[in-house]
Amino acid sequence: MLELLEQQRIPIWSHERKNNDPIVFGGGAVLTANPEPFAPFLDVVLMGDGEEVLPKFIEIIQETKNEEKYFRLKELAKIPGIYIPSFYKPIYNSDGQLLSIKTIENDIPKSVSKQTWNGNLTHSQVITPDAVWPNIHMVEVVRSCPEMCRFCLASYLTLPFRYPSVTNELIPAIEKGLKVTKRLGLLGASVTQHPEFPDLIQWLNEDCLQEIRLSISSVRASTVNPELTKVLKKHGSKSITIALESGSERLRNVINKKLSTEEIFTAAKNAKEGGLKHLKLYGMVGIPTESEEDVEETADLLLKIKQKTPGLRLTLGVSTFIPKAQTPFQWNGVQTDAQKRLKILNKRLKPKGIELRAESYRLSLIQALISRSDRRLARVIALLRGTENSLGEWKKAYKTISEEENTSLTTLKSTLAPLPRWEEVIHENWQAEKVLPWTHLQGPVDESLLIKHQKRSIT
Ligand code: SF4
Numbered sequence: 001m002l003e004l005l006e007q008q009r010i011p012i013w014s015h016e017r018k019n020n021d022p023i024v025f026g027g028g029a030v031l032t033a034n035p036e037p038f039a040p041f042l043d044v045v046l047m048g049d050g051e052e053v054l055p056k057f058i059e060i061i062q063e064t065k066n067e068e069k070y071f072r073l074k075e076l077a078k079i080p081g082i083y084i085p086s087f088y089k090p091i092y093n094s095d096g097q098l099l100s101i102k103t104i105e106n107d108i109p110k111s112v113s114k115q116t117w118n119g120n121l122t123h124s125q126v127i128t129p130d131a132v133w134p135n136i137h138m139v140e141v142v143r144s145c146p147e148m149c150r151f152c153l154a155s156y157l158t159l160p161f162r163y164p165s166v167t168n169e170l171i172p173a174i175e176k177g178l179k180v181t182k183r184l185g186l187l188g189a190s191v192t193q194h195p196e197f198p199d200l201i202q203w204l205n206e207d208c209l210q211e212i213r214l215s216i217s218s219v220r221a222s223t224v225n226p227e228l229t230k231v232l233k234k235h236g237s238k239s240i241t242i243a244l245e246s247g248s249e250r251l252r253n254v255i256n257k258k259l260s261t262e263e264i265f266t267a268a269k270n271a272k273e274g275g276l277k278h279l280k281l282y283g284m285v286g287i288p289t290e291s292e293e294d295v296e297e298t299a300d301l302l303l304k305i306k307q308k309t310p311g312l313r314l315t316l317g318v319s320t321f322i323p324k325a326q327t328p329f330q331w332n333g334v335q336t337d338a339q340k341r342l343k344i345l346n347k348r349l350k351p352k353g354i355e356l357r358a359e360s361y362r363l364s365l366i367q368a369l370i371s372r373s374d375r376r377l378a379r380v381i382a383l384l385r386g387t388e389n390s391l392g393e394w395k396k397a398y399k400t401i402s403e404e405e406n407t408s409l410t411t412l413k414s415t416l417a418p419l420p421r422w423e424e425v426i427h428e429n430w431q432a433e434k435v436l437p438w439t440h441l442q443g444p445v446d447e448s449l450l451i452k453h454q455k456r457s458i459t
Contacts (some may be wrong), residue, residue, distance in 0.1 A: 001026075002041065002385050012382065014043050014086055019069050022434070023061065027053070030370075032114050033157050034325035036437040037370050039085035039378035043069075044076055046083075047441065048115035049121070049143075052071045053081040077108055081115035084108075088440055090374060090419035096376060101440040114157070115441040117143075121164050123173045127181050136215070137177025141170065141200075142188035147220070150255050150457050151287070153324040154189040159444040166196040171203060178212065182280070184235075186216045194224035203230050210234065218243050218282065221259055224267035229274020239278035240271050240312075247301030248294035251287050254457045256377040268309045278313040279305070285345070286338030286459060288329060295341045299348035306354060315355040318345060320364035324371055327444035328453035333427040362391035367395065368426045374437030376419050398422055426454065 002012045005024065014024065027046035031038065035045045041406040056079045064072040077084045086289050087108045088105035091099045104112060108323050119417065121140040129135050164170050174184060179269050205227075214235035220227070221242040234239060244264055245257050252259055283298055292318065298316075306314055320338040323330050339361040349356050366389070371375070383397040402419045430436075 001038075002382065005041075006385075007086060017043065017069070021069075023069070023072065025057070029153060029157060033443070034371060034373075034438045035083065035085065035441070036374045037381060040376040040378040042085055042379075043073060044082060044084060044156065047081045047112055049117035051117040051119060052115040053079070059083060076267065078133060078263070080113060080424075083112040083441065085375070090437075096418040096420055098435045098439075100435060109253055111440050111442050114444060116160065116444065118162065118168060121162065124177060128175060133185065135181045136176070136183040136185045137181050138185040138187050139173050139198075140171065140187045141191040142194050145189040145193060147190065147193070147256070149257050150328040150453055150454070151284075151321060151324065152189075153327055155452075156327045156445055157324075157443055158189075161193070162195045163196075165197045165228070166194070166203070170200060178209075181214045182211050184215070186214070188217065190218070190220055191216055192219040192228070197223070198227065201227055204235065207232050217241070218280075221267040222263045224270050226270050226274055229270050229276055233275035238276060238277055239280055241280040241282065242267055244298075244301070245282065245284050246287060246290070246294060247283075248290075249299030250289055251294050253341075254289055255287060255451075256457065264301065264364055265305065265308055268305045268312060272309045272312045274459070276312075276314065279309075280315045280317060283316050283318045283345075284321050285318060285341040286335040288321070288332045288335075290321075290335065292337075292341065292344065295344050296348075297371035299345055302349055302354050303352060306352065311380055313355075315316060315357060316345065317344060317357045317359070319359040320361050322364055322368045322371055325436070325438050326445070326450070328450045330372070330450065331430040331432060331434070331454060333429050334365060336427055338364070365391055365426055369398075369422075372425050372437070376417065395422070 003399070010021055010024070017024065023043045024041070025044035025046060026035070026038065026042050027050060031042075031045050032047045035042065039045075044057070046057060057076065060072070060075050060079065064075055073087070076082045077087055088101050090101050093099055121143055124137050124140040127135060127137055142161065142163045144161045145152070145155040146161040149153050159426050164173075178184065188194075194200070204210075206214070212235050214232060214237060215438050218241040221244065224240060224242060229240065242264070244252075244259065245255060246252055249261060261315045268279055281302070285295060287294075302314060302316055306312075319331075320334060320342070321329070322334060323332050335412055342358045342361060346356050346358065379401045380394070380397045383400060384393060387393040398419065
């Protein structure tokens with residue numbers, strides 16, 4: 001983003017952009033959960049569903065096009081879901097602990113709430129071979145997920161769960177795209193959660209639709225039934241993806257994954273019997289309270305699936321748990337043992353012919369830093385321009401900015417706050433009383449409820 005701004009000769013810092021510069025705005029899941037690391041670069045953040053916030057944003061931008069930047073931002077700040085970072089000032093103590101976030105003027109809203117769209121869900125408007133997914137007609141089947149696994153941003157940040165009627169909305173939306181392509185993608189955090197999903201599968205099973213190539217995102221293991229796998233096979237799919245997170249039933253309870261070991265075996269059996277060749281599973285290491293035994297249980301489970309469904313190719317994609325803002329696990333740090341646990345899985349599964357795709361632990365640490373930092377991280381991000389963005393470069397930039405601040409602090413103690421310790425942001429568990437960098441931003445679930453969900457999981 002910063003490089004794009006520089007290429008256009010637009011100042012990267014919001015406070016350096018004047019009346020004649022464009023208003024730079026952002027939105028989407030990352031910025032809605034915690035925009036603070038990017039706050040000093042952005043004039044405006046749109047929080048929540050674009051369908052809801054964008055039309056009002058565009059209207060004000062057009063109406064005020066001849067006004068000064070400050071006036072335009074003041075007008076935008078009146079719209080629910082529009083966050084103007086420069087109108088909020090973090091207050092720190094001398095140790096750099098965040099004490100509160102205050103508005104710079106009394107008529108600015110004390111908090112900004114994420115907005116929710118309750119109209120029709122979306123589908124591809126342009127189908128082209130030049131798209132990231134070429135020639136696919138994408139149709140959104142559900143938005144959010146009602147399962148509320150406690151680490152899951154895709155669920156907690158986007159609640160409530162919404163879905164269109166299969167007959168009145170989904171099928172007409174699909175038919176529109178099928179006039180120009182034979183490739184169909186069903187989108188959503190967990191598409192099989194749609195209460196009428198069996199009806200959609202039945203419709204897709206009709207002979208006149210035989211030529212369609214169908215792709216779906218990951219599905220809940222308990223919904224992988226013979227009808228689904230047969231329809232997927234009929235439409236050219238060779239694989240299906242389910243998320244188990246952990247082989248340990250205890251840990252699945254900790255994260256609120258309502259999934260039994262038996263259901264996982266049945267999903268594998270149905271995948272094989274339906275004619276699919278490949279089962280992809282998602283797992284995670286470093287889940288709060290996880291021990292080495294839990295990770296061994298994940299390996300045991302994969303080996304048992306292999307034994308029970310010979311011939312079915314298995315791939316385990318593993319990520320490291322990262323605390324996400326606006327979820328019950330936002331207070332839990334990244335476990336330093338996570339890297340070792342990825343190695344345990346590798347050692348046990350690879351020799352048995354189970355493919356392991358592990359997400360880089362080093363990249364996960366950068367994600368955790370961005371996930372839980374406040375706006376002091378912006379100077380580090382700015383310093384990283386032109387680098388490869390490796391963990392080593394992040395650490396170096398973090399150190400450089402920390403040292404610069406420590407020097408300037410001797411003369412400017414009252415106005416600058418030191419960067420928090422790297423370990424504190426990434427690895428440490430935070431107390432529920434800690435003032436969070438996103439304390440002034442309201443997601444769909446109240447903080448008190450998030451705390452309740454967190455306590456229920458860990459005790
Ligand atoms: S089932 Fe998947 S999408 Fe739904 S809450 Fe759990 S992890 Fe998130």
